[in-house]
Each structure stands twice: as structure tokens, then as C-alpha cells.
Amino acid sequence: MNKKQLKIVVSGDICINLLQWKTNSCIRGLNWQSYPYVHSDIKPGEALLLSKFIAAATNLPVISPELDYSNGILPKEILHSTSELGLFSLSGKKNDKNKVYRIKNFLGYTGPCDKIPELLPVVNDDENADLVILDDEDNGFNSSKEFWPLSLKSPNKTPVVIYKMNNPIGSNSLWQHLEKFHIKNTIVVINADDLRSKGVNISRSLSWERTALDFIWQLNNNPNLSFLAKCHHLIVPFGLEGAIHYRNDGTNESRLYFLTNEFEGDFIKEDQGSMYGLLSCFVAGLTHNVVFGILNNEDLNDSISEGIREGIVYSQKYFIHGFGKDAKEEVCPSDIFLEGENDFIYKEQIQDVVIRNSNNPNCRACWYIIKDKSSINLAEIAYDIVKNGEESALKFIPIAQFGNLKTVDRTEIESYRSIKNLMVEYVNTKNAVRPLSIAVFGTPGSGKSFGVTEVASSIAPGLIKKINFNLSQLQTLDDLISAFHKVRDLSLEGKLPLVFFDEFDSNFDTNLGWLKYFLAPMQDGVFREGDSIHPIGKAIFVFAGGTSSTFEQFCGEEIEDESEKKNFLKEFQGAKGPDFISRLRGYVNILGPNQTDENWDQLFIVRRAMLLRSLIERKFPHLIAEKGEAQIDNGVLRAMLKVPKYKHESRSMEAILEMSMLNNAKKWEQSYLPSKEQLKLHVDEEQFSRHLMQDAFFSEKIEKLAMDIYKRHEMMKTTSSSKNYTQLWHSLDEDVKNSSIDQIKHIPDALHRVNYDIVSVKERVNAIKFTDKELNTLAAYEHKRWCLQKKEAGWTYGRTKDSQAKTHPSLVAWEMLPEDRKKRVIETVKFWPEILADANFKIERLKSLCYCEVHGLLD
Template identity: 25%
Template sequence: MLRELRESSDLQPLTRCRHLLVIFESEGAAWLDFSERTTPANAIDACRVQFVYDAAAIEGEHARQIKGTAFGFLSCLAASVAWQMTRNLETPDFAAALEQGLSAMRDLREKGHGSVSHPGAGFPAERLAAVIKDPGYRFSRAEFPGSAPKSAPASPKSAGMGPSQAWSLLVDSQRCRQRTDDQPAYELARLVLLNGPIALYDVPHVGIGNLIAVHRDEIESLRTLDQLICRYRDHDKGKLPLSIGIFGPPGSGKSFAVSQLAEALLGKQRWLEFNLSQFDTLAELNGAFHQIRDRVLQQQLPVAFFDEFDSQHYRWLQYLLAPMQDGKFQQGQLTHTLGKCIFVFAGATSLTFETFGPPAPSQDALDDERKAHREFVLAKGPDFRSRLDAYLDVVGPNRRMVVAPPDKKAGKSKRAVSNGNNEITETISGYSFREDLEDLTFPISRALMIRSKLGCARDEKLDIDEALVRALLRAERYRHGARSLDKILQPLQAARPGRLQRSLLPPRGQLDMQTHATGFLAQCDGAEPARTVPPMSEADVAAVAPAIHRVWRELGRKGGWLKPWLDAEMADLPAAIEKYNKKQKDPEERKPPWLGKFLIESNREAAGRMPEILDIVGLRLASGRWAADEEAAVRQHLEYHLELLAEAEHHRWMQWHLQQGWRYAAKKDEDHKRHDCLLPFAELAEVQKNKDRDAIRHYPDFAKEAGKKIVFAAADDPHATKPRRSAAKP
């Protein structure tokens, strides 16, 4: 977008605006603030960009899920922008306006202009105004200078030569003064491993069933498959099967990826699985086709998963061509029609679709190379490739590999080795591979895979030794992919739900079968010191608690939910409640006299837990005032982890209330200590979640009230202490 604004003569006049809003349907919007430019030539580089986005969706995805349409979508956004300008004309909060407008657009898409049972109601202005006031949808926010983003790599082929200059939200979310841009996402992976997928809420990702992907290429591939399967399911007449290829190293989780996609879109009952390496005769393959045909005759859309289709020297490819091309298979003298179905072919000999089959021989190729390619052609390998409708490359728990210049000294297959520059190289079926140094997301894939194999619930907090976390996420390589990781995790899984300690690891010899044991154990020993979180001083609590109440009070006024007996300074709450009670003739309307002091203690408790919550994402309180760029970096870091921190804030708020004797009830009742928000964070209404999110967003303001600032905690933090280490198993 910024490149087009910079280079397109047709779009450059737009940069003369003071504020430019760009909408990506209801999935996101960008606010470009050009107020700091000095000349028209530097408008883009000098602008400040705020991006409001749905981290789990792409442009148009919400609309595709809903049949029908409406009109007035941009009116929703215009109304939210106008409302924000009436509230503060000098410095309107356009980021909030975009979030409110996008929420209203989604509400209009889902509910239209009202129920068909109430015709003639007209444009639902009142309903949409309520949504703008209290958004019912959650959008993430990111801020960056216009000079930061650059183009992403044109294709995976251009990757692998080192960290690119392509800007990404995920890389930016990991950036702070102590870290470099080419650092893999170990910090975010640690949060995912300990807290679950909520740590990814504000990072672009795709979630399909239990499958979650964060790498740009995986996201695009999965979304392409999602759209392809949906179109085939809803619109295709089904004369030909839909053919999809799945490629990746053994143990990368190919069957899991496609099964989650199929279950999410078609249901569990549609899945059929056949391992072609176990077939001996053509009759067995025809039997598989008959099973598929039977499902079709039952009015189902079956998904047939052909595992190891490239086994036995590509023997089965010739028999798969006719079903893929014509939707028919021959048995004896009879030709049978398959009908509408989906074929999924998972290979076992190729890391990627690009390297399926041996490379075409060059003029100086060896005889073995020419023979291998000739056999692949005779086995109908190129014909099979041309009949695939789509493909997915699955990586697994290791860093992805990309094709490197050919190694003439390498044989057909060579074990992964280090080339002396801490870079893994490997040769498989005539192709040389090297690690993709631009793949910074592989630790996150490991974290998700570890949680899945340990049987963690989606919102479960994992109790695990920090040294073990470091080793599992930073291991150089798992020799056999997900299978090796599974072997290492088996003794840990048996120890759950107890704390997972380093002493549960397999013996060194068995560990070395699955990974480089010396390096793995060295990672355990090299775990960063565990930070001790010093409690907030009494003076700081006394300064911050009233600020927390003031912000909460102001939000309540804006939202229209502030009760009259709470509209007072924190210290004056007991008197305000007493004054309110005197005006109430009905005793049922009076508030308990202890409520004022309780609310004061509640605000003090909220102030006291700030250091603990900040520590979750590597932040701490420090004395002094920060510069503008430091404050902006901290505020953006909080935004990138907003959902995780809001959940932590709510959990600790709930725990404290339960300790004070409060219990859940559908309706709030102070007299009997009942509260309707004593629920897990995931079960709260968006309006209630926003209170916790707003509290986190105002943490920098709370710190200022105490004369402090929020900083990134470095490894040499003076508050750091050496972790307690578990003894290694002999």
C-alpha cells in the first residue's frame, strides 16, 4: 500500500491529506497521519501509520462466510469517524474510530437491516450507533513509521539467504532495544508454550480446527486451500475429483494438517485414509476407489488421504492419473465413475512440491542422475504433478529448508549436517537444501506442537521448568521431525498434570537419538536468569491506585455504565456511597456501607499487581521519565500482547475477589458479594473484556502517576536471580 502511494502518480495526490483512512473491507483499516511531513516528497517516509486489523482473517473473509449483503458499510465507518471528531477535534482517536467502524460494518453484514418479520424498518442507525459506542468485535492495533515497511519476498525461492528487509508484524512484535530483527521468535514461542494460542491473538495467524500457522507462506497456502475446498464443496458439479498434494519431510505432521482442514470444512465423517506403501496389487487400490465411490453414493463428499503415494519407486502414479483427470477408474472391462470427492496425496520422499521428483539433468549430469530422472518420467511423475489442483508444503518442528545450489559431491541422500557456519545443510534425492534464515517462526510451530503432544487444553497454563522451555524451543534440530519431538515428550506427558522438570528427560544416549544431546543440554544450562518481580512500594501503590480509579471512572462515563455512587475520587468513595444511600428511600436501593473501602482496596490491589503482569511480556517498572520513542515502543509492545495481558489482569482480579468472598451470579449484587464477571476471560462479553484491555493500555499512564516508566527487562537486569535448576537424569 505504501509503495503504491509512493510510486503511483495517480495516488500521490492522496498524500496531501492530513489524515488518510484506507479500508480493507471489515477485516482491517489503516490510518496514515501526514501531519508531520515537511515537504510533499517525504510525505510517506514522514507519515505515521496505525493499522487496525483482525489478526486471524484476510480481506473479504467475513463477507464470504455470510450469504447476502446490505448497503451502508462505509456509512458505518463515516459515523464512527465523525463521532470521534466531535469528542476531540484537535487530536481525534482515529484508531478507535476504525475499530468501532469495522465492528459496525460486521454487525451490518451479519444482521442486515433487521429481521424479515419487521419489514420497512429502514437503515438500523440506532442499532449500529450502539455498536459504535460499545464495539462487539475485537481488532488488534499496530503502529509503525511509513519508512519501515518494505516489500515481502516475491516467492520462497528468494528466501533463505538471510533476514530480509521485509517488514512484518510478527518481527516487529519481537523487537526491543536488546534484540535484533533476525532473532527467531523465541520470546513469543515461550509465551505460546506457557499460555496457549491466546499469546498469538494479536499476531497475524490462521486457525483451522486445532491447526494454527503463523508463517506467511503457510498462512497463504492454507487460506488458498480453504477457499479452494469451499468453492469445490459449494459450486463444483463434481465431475472430477479435487486433487491436493501434501509435501514435507517424514514426521512433519502432513496428515494432521490436512485432516484438521477437512474436519473444519467438511466434518469428521468424510475422512478415508489409505497407505499405498502397504498395497501390493491393483485390486487393493481399486478397493479404495470403491470405498470412495460408496461414500459418494451416500450423498457425502469424501476426503481420501493417500499416504506415501510416491512409494515403491512411484509405482502407483500411473494408476492415479485417470481418476484425477477423468474422475473414473477401470476394473477389468468395467469403468466406474467416482463422483464428487477430494483426493489428498501425501508424499514421503520430497521436502517440497518444487523438489518432487529428481531434478532435470544438466549437460554434465552423472549417469545415475539421468537414469533417476528418466525413471521418474516413465513413472508418470510430471503428468501427476500437472494434475494437482493445489499443494501444501508442511515444515514440522524444524526450521524450514530451501533449495541451495547443487552439491556435485553429494549422493542421493545425505544426513543433515552443519556447514561450520551454524547453518544446517542437507541433500535429499539430488537436491541440496539449506536452512531458510528468514524463517523466524519455527519456534512458535514447536511450541504449538509441544502443547498438542502434551495434551494441553486451549486455555491451559503449562507448568514447566524454564530451562526445559528454552531447550525444547531452541534445540538446533529434531532428527526425525515431529516423531523425535514426540519421543522426547513421552516421559513428560506421563508426568502431567504435575510440574514438568528437566529430570524427566530421557537419558543422554536416548536423547541423542532424537536431537543433538550435547547442544540440547547446553541450552538447559544456558537458560536466562529468572527475574524476581519486586513488589510495588507503598508510596507507588498510593500514587497509582487513584489514577486507576480515575481512568476507570472516565471510561465508565464515556461508556454510559458508571453508577452515580461511584462518580467520585477514590478517597471520597465511602462518603459518596453514604451520600447516595441517604437519598434512597427504598432500603433495597442502598449500597452496603463497606463497599467504599472495598473499592479502595480493589484499586490498590490493581496497582500492586502491575509489576507481575508486566513481567509476563518482559517489561518492568523503573524510576525516571522516558523519551517519546521509548514510550511509543512500550505502548506498542503492550498492544502486541494485549489479549494475553488482559486475560492475566482479569484472572488476578477474579482471584482476589474470590479470596474476599465474592461469588459468581448472573446479576451483580454488592450486598451479597455476587458479581457477573467472575467468569473465565474467554466467557466474558466483549464490553467486559474491553475494561481489562483498557486497563492494560493505560499502564504507561499509571506508571507516570508514580513517577516511573515501563522498560524492557534485559538479561543483565539488576533484579534478576539465577534460576533453580533441576538435576539432569544420569
């Protein structure tokens, strides 16, 4: 089949779009010319627009319905929409002088009220179509079989079908027909917001992981979506930033496609207007690659994968272009569907990952994209972040930024974005009668104030003004009333006060004694002073915990003893705790640089890395080289990232940096660190030093370790225990010695392959035992390393070992190695934990991301 022979049919609901906009471009003179000039134009919509997109994207002729509206008359029987256009900045930035037309107000539809709008037949329809694209807007087409393409109705015809569905209902006639006759070749495309409009609860703009897992749960459990679970291919775009491809074609898999620096809804700003046809543009990108796949006999899944990427790219470019600087321009310029030098987005920037789900109903956050998108462990990612910066280290990972705050931790992303969503809604509410109340918890120094402030500042930097009150320092109720007056004054000035009530959970007469005095201000937006009642005005109340490090701890949810919990709840109710919580609209637990939970919180080392990199950039930018590489000693880096605990969280990390002599340093060397006595203020100085000196400790003991492994090798060959292995070691040829030493040097790298690290300890520890899977992975790595070493020394494969000719029978791939030789390598690896333990080195697991992964509960 060649390109000219490929037949594409597009059909569906019909609509034409009436656009109106105002200018002041008339020459003045007559009275009417002193008023704005109202322009109007007619553009194609729904299936008519989709066919134009498909033709432009594929550069192929398209068989479709046709309608001549060049005379400017809108047929009453045809559905048409009316929209008012306005000029909006190209980039969304206020100072951008480049303006294009986009929709300012959608005014509504016009059509026949007593019957379905008129549909149009496909002109020159062909039952042998190779590809059929349907635009079902639920305006009559799905129940009007006479307007369906012939290839769908003709027996024994199997075109590829792309079904753009607006109303996800499995009872419509078109879907039932496709399900019965064409389901294997049908690709269904539904916008996520269309699913949500039907009551499908999929979170929006929290994290890509949460959105994806919500979608999978709904598809598997929501009876309203059971018909979609039968799709062989279902594509759900989430805004212009991502999409999910669900497969049920024998391979049951769901794959998420996403932009790393954007989440759903981020691309289109509130003051950028809107555009119709975004999903049609996405379908055009999908179609372009399906066509390419058909012409080149590609697997359909490969075509869909590339098509989703192009669909996201095309949609974003189409939105940015809008209706152009002159609204009478063609709605579908060809440069949208061609890659250009000035493009702001490329399909290679769109990442994809298989969605993993947990079978553990108690799991809080089992799946992290950062784990699946990286071939190295979290410690290596953390080192890379500090050394080379987030942009280099995290180019394939979702990263959220709020002002100066950056995070890749899914839990933090979801918490901060939920708070941001609340704040955005509140800022945009014109007649707010009460403050927005949120709570923030975390250990001292975790960054409670910084995080929420950056989120608020990223929303409305010129409007929001921060004010802080520490309730533990207030002595009387009059002090709190005085604080409310200051908040009210800011509100009267036209500012939106961001009010931090630090340590709100401190005592005042009784435990949690302050809470009852906030109930009226939170609920009614007023405070009482004597007989007077004062309105507070619009404000954001942030209650920062001082004695409770998490919301769950504040509520008593972490108390396990029933008697203790009963007493707590009684006291909590007496302090009006439940009434206080009912007035909150959100909360966030700030995680900080310390590990909060050994089983669940494995991203703490990445949080530390991002904080450390940020501190270096802000406080000692001269330590960042021209190409972005941080000048820091490996021992210092390891100690800062792997010390078990910072006594005062982020304040301690900042303090160690400030206490180091770095003002004139070219590199953060170990000698520039503060003394052990000073370090003791912020970390366990002994543990810090052991991480700091680990390379030195390991190097110092390499020969002893190599001698021990040689001894184990020799003991495998004989049962005699009378040999003096130390003497034998020293009499060995240097090449043999170096071979054992090289093996020891590479043990840390090998252990990283199975998620382990080496830690220097004071005393001998019990040696761990590797699993069979770990042994095989380590043995394969060790054999490959040994082969490379031999080949670099001039050795080649030979049937027998010959030192003169430098041939060896084991110089083959691990898979081809005889079983007896594999067994010898595996036995060698088994020695590693014991010889390391004898030298006071502990093999420590770089823990999996969560309990579910450790116990095999993650699909």
C-alpha cells in the same frame, strides 16, 4: 469552531432500495391468506443512506439531498434496487435462535434506460462547508458538475473531502477536479473488491502480509492505479476485517489495520446473508473521527487512524444488526455508533503495523507482522506461548486456526488458507465431475495428515470423511483399483471422501511408477477395471509425499547441477510427472518443528512452541495452572524449544513428552525427563543436555566470569602485567565483587536486546565482534542497569565520586554521560564475547526473520 458551527455536506449518486420479504403471519380464513404474505418497504440508498449514517455517527446536522418517498411511490427517474430479505441467525451459528433480516437475494436495479438516473441537489448547500463527503457509485454524479457541493466549486475553499469511490478510474471529471483543487485535503476510500473487479491482482484471505504487499506492488506498478498513487490519503478496506491507509503527503507510508483472529472475508459466513451499505457505514466511522479531529485541531493522520478502527467496528455491528427482527425498523439504529456493554468488538482490538517491503525480488517471505508487533525476540515469544498460551502471548499477532490446528507462521497460514479456499469452492460446487487434487509435502512426522485433515474438517465436519491408503504398501494395480472402489462407496453414501494417498511418490515397478495410474481419475473422475469404467464421484484427493519433503524437491527445482537436473527431468517426464502436476489444483509444504532453511525459516521456534503448548494441553492438562500458566522447568522449556533438531519432527516432541514421568507430576521438572539413552532416539542428547543445564552451567561460572571482567578492567588502567589479579579479586570489598557479578548475571538479558543468546558448548569458540550499533545499544543498557543498581543502594548524582556520601558523577542518563565515560562502558562491553568464549559459552545470533533483513534490503 464549536460543534454546532461545523458544517457537513453529503452528496453523490441517488438510489432508493425496495425490500421485500415473506411471512406467514396473516390470520387464516380467506383463500389468499393460505399463501405467504409478501411485505415491502422502501429504504434510502447510496448518498441518501450515507447522509443518515453520517448524521447518526457524528450526532450533527448534515446538509444533503432529500427525497420524500413516504407515499410508497418510487419515481421512475430515480434509480432503485430491489432485494429479497430472509431471516438469518444473528451469530451465524445454526443453533442460534436469534434471527434478523438480511438480504437473501439481490434482484437488480430499476431506472431509466435511455439516460442517467436523476440526481438531487444538496438542500440548503453552503459553500463554507468544513467537511464534504461524496458517494460516487459511478451512476452519473461524477460527470454532473451542477450537482457537486458548492464548496468544491467555489474558489479558495478548502474543505476536508472524503471521497467514497466505487469505480477506480482516473478519467472521471470529479476525480480530475479534486486532484487539481483539493488533493491535499482529500481522503479517498475504495473497497478492495472494487479494485479487484478492475483486474487489480490482490490476493484474498491468504495472510495479511501477502494482501498488504500485493496492494503496495499493484499501486506502484499497475498503470491503472497510477492516479491513486497521487492521493495524499487513500484508504482501502479489505472486507470487514482490515484496511490499508496509504499516505503520500510528504510521508510516504502505508499502514495495515487488521483483526488478529480474522482474515479478509472471515466475518461474514455463507449462510448469514448480505447487507448493502457496509462501506458507507465504514465511512461514517471515519467521518466521526475526522470531525473530532477538526474540532480539536488534531493531526489528520491521527484522526484517520482512529477513524479506520471505528469504521471496521461500525461495519461489523451494522452487519450483525441487519434490518433487525422487524424489517420495517430504521436501517440505522443509533446503538451501532455507540459503544455498548454487549459489543462483540472494540476498536482497541484492531491492530496496526507499517507495511514493510523488500527490494530483493527473490525474497520468499521477507515481512512478518509477528516481528514488528513484538518488542522481544522470537525466542522470548516462544517461551511466552508455552508458559501462558497463544491467547496471552499472541494477542497482537495474526493467528489462523483450522479446527485444532493453530499457526502464526505466515508461510503456513498462506499455504493452509489457499488449500482451504480450494476446498470451500469444491464443496460448494454442485456438479463436480472430477476429484479435487492437492499435494502435501513434508518430512516424516511433520504433520502432513493432521494439518490437511483439520483444514478439511473445519469446512464441513459432518460431510467429509477421511480414508487413507499407503501406496508403498500396495503390491499390485488391483490393490489401487480396490482403493478406488472404497472411495466410490463412500461417495455413494453421500459422504465427501478425503482420500490420503500416502507416499504417492514411492516406486512401483519404476521410480514414481504410481503417477500414471492417477491421471485418468484426476482428470476425468473415473477409473478402469477390466473393460468397465467406474465414476469415482465427488472426492478430495490428497497426495502426501514420502520421498520428497517439498514440492520443489519433487519437481527437481532444487537440483543445481545442470547435468543431474537434465537426467532428472527426462526421467520425470517419462514417469508422467508434468501430467500429474498439471492435474493438481494446489499444494502445501508442511514445515513442522524443525528449521527448514537457516536463512529464511526463523519462525520454527514459534511453531515448536505452539506444538508443545498444544501437546501439554491435550496430554497433560493438569500441568496447566488455573490462570493458564504451564508448570514447566525453564531448563526443560529451553531444551525443548532450542535443541537444533528433532529426529522424527513432531513425533519426537510428542514421544519425549510421553516418555517423561508426568502423570502425577505437579511440574515438568528436569528429573522427570527420560534417560539420555532414551532421548537419543529423538534428539542429540548432548546438545539437549547443554540447553537443559545452561542456567546451571552459567551460574557455576559466574564468579570466574566476574573475576575475568574485573581483570580486564584493571588491565585497562595499567600496562603492567605482573599483578596477581586472582589475589586482588579475593581481597576486594564484597560490594565491588557483587557489582561485577551483577554485570555478568545480566549479560544474557542485555544480549537479547541485540538479538543474541548464550549457548553452552564443549570447547572454546572464537569470540564474535559486536557492530558499533550493537556496542552502543549494549553499553546504554549496561549503564542504565548500573544506574538502577546504584540508586537502589542509596547512591545519588554528585559532581565527584564520594563513597561516604554515596554520590557519583555518572548517575545520569546515557545521553548526558560524558564521552570519555561512555567509551569506558563500551570498552567493557567489548570484553564480553572473549570472556564468555574462554568459559565455553558461545554468543549465538537469534537470527533475523530473513535474508533481506540481515542484509538491509527490507524497507
